[in-house]
Amino acid sequence: MSMFPNHDSPTNLAEYSVSELSGSIKRTVEQAFDQVRVRGEISGYRGPHSSGHAYFSLKDDRARIDAVIWKGSFSKLRFRPEEGMEVIATGKVTTFPGSSKYQIVIETLEPAGAGALMALLEERRRKLAAEGLFEVGRKRPLPFLPHVIGVVTSPTGAVIRDILHRIADRFPVHVLVWPVKVQGDGSGEEVAAAIRGFNAFQVGGVIPRPDVLIVARGGGSLEDLWSFNDESVVRAAAASQIPLISAVGHETDWTLIDHAADRRAPTPTGAAEMAVPVKADLEAAVAALAARLKGAATRQMDARRQGLRALARALPSLDQLLALPRRRFDEAALGLGRGLHMNTVNKRRAFERAAAHLRPELLAGRIAERRQRLTDVLRRAERVVERRIDQNRARLAAFDAALRATPSRILVRTGSARDRLRGLALRADTALAGDIGRRKALVLAQDRVLQSLSYKNVLSRGYALVRDEEGHAVKQAAEVAEGTAISITFADGSVDAVAGARSVQDAPTPVQATPQKRKATKPPPAGPDASKQGSLF
Structure with missing residues (x-):
């Protein structure tokens, strides 16, 4: 039965437009399914759109329904949707009249039980491990x-x-706090950015670089702590160059950042206790060590003092040590006077013996002897000099004789070299004339070959060369059209002509050429090659 009335068959059904029908269906669906809870698996999730909305589908083993989370609702979710996650969605069903489709507008989203989150958590843990x-x-x-x-x-x-409070009680140090959200949408990105930000501080910069990091949060449910299971947080903790303490939740709460951190604290207070020691305990330990050191030093000094006293008792007295040296000194002092007197007597005797040998006559004899020796040396030196002069004079005379005989030798050598040069010049002229003759004969032979191949020899036998207006050779009569100006070259000159001229007036005036008797030549032989001979027309 048709919904709209037919003019041929009257009916009492109401008539709707497409917009009215779509709007009616939309209102009916929204009133019937104003608030529903749907359990299904997320499919086709690609993250939030650039507008902030998220579009995906919920499916089970037999059906599928489109879903949308508006930007305002998406920011309030306690965890991010993920592909393949089984969830329970709360919202209302509506239609989209533009394409006749229906969808669920999700307001809240929660995992389908803790088992689903634990399965997802375990899968992520295995991947990162x-x-x-x-x-x-x-x-x-x-x-x-x-x-x-x-x-x-x-x-x-x-x-x-x-x-x-715990750091101040144990050991007050400088604390830098990076404020972040620890729950809700975007909290994981803020925690990861804070860890990377602390690592980006420069040593010795305006803001001091921390020596240790604490990532802390109070206890809560698995959903509340889900931000610290985020993959970006785990990777940031693993890549941190600063030692990191994870203090998320209570002692029984475990998150993925606990596995990536360098140390895990059961509580935030326990993290503070791990980070710094107790100052009072350190002071007490230092005081105890100082007391022990002082006692050990005292006992060591006493022992050394007793040992020194024992060694001192074993040493002889000063008088005993100096008795023998003092006696030797006294004996040396007594013998010093006698030794000086004897030394003076000995020196005087030696001087007297030396003075006995120093007489004027002895000195005069030695001077005369030395003067005679010097006179003999001078005489020998004069004779040596004279011999050297005679030798050099003889060598110079020999050199002079050799130099006087040199011009005659040069003349003899010059004459022989001139005769040799003349012989070489004659041989060179003969060789050059022979080479020129050979080259001239070669050129003449090539010229004869060139003349035999020249077209002018053919013209001298009674043939003619026909050229067109551009000076190109015409090889066939079909190439010359009627009325075309041509040039005919003979052996003794050229004549201009017009192809196909009917009278003498139509032809151009020929150029007068000097008449020349030509020898009677035999006509070209008839045969197969006669057809290849060029023709005037």
């Missing part, structure tokens, strides 16, 4: 006494107050 982010060998020890501590947590919760 396979990448080596949870290896024990990559974890770094915490500094014993840090100067600066960085804390990543909410600035308004009780966690930061507990951490600051």
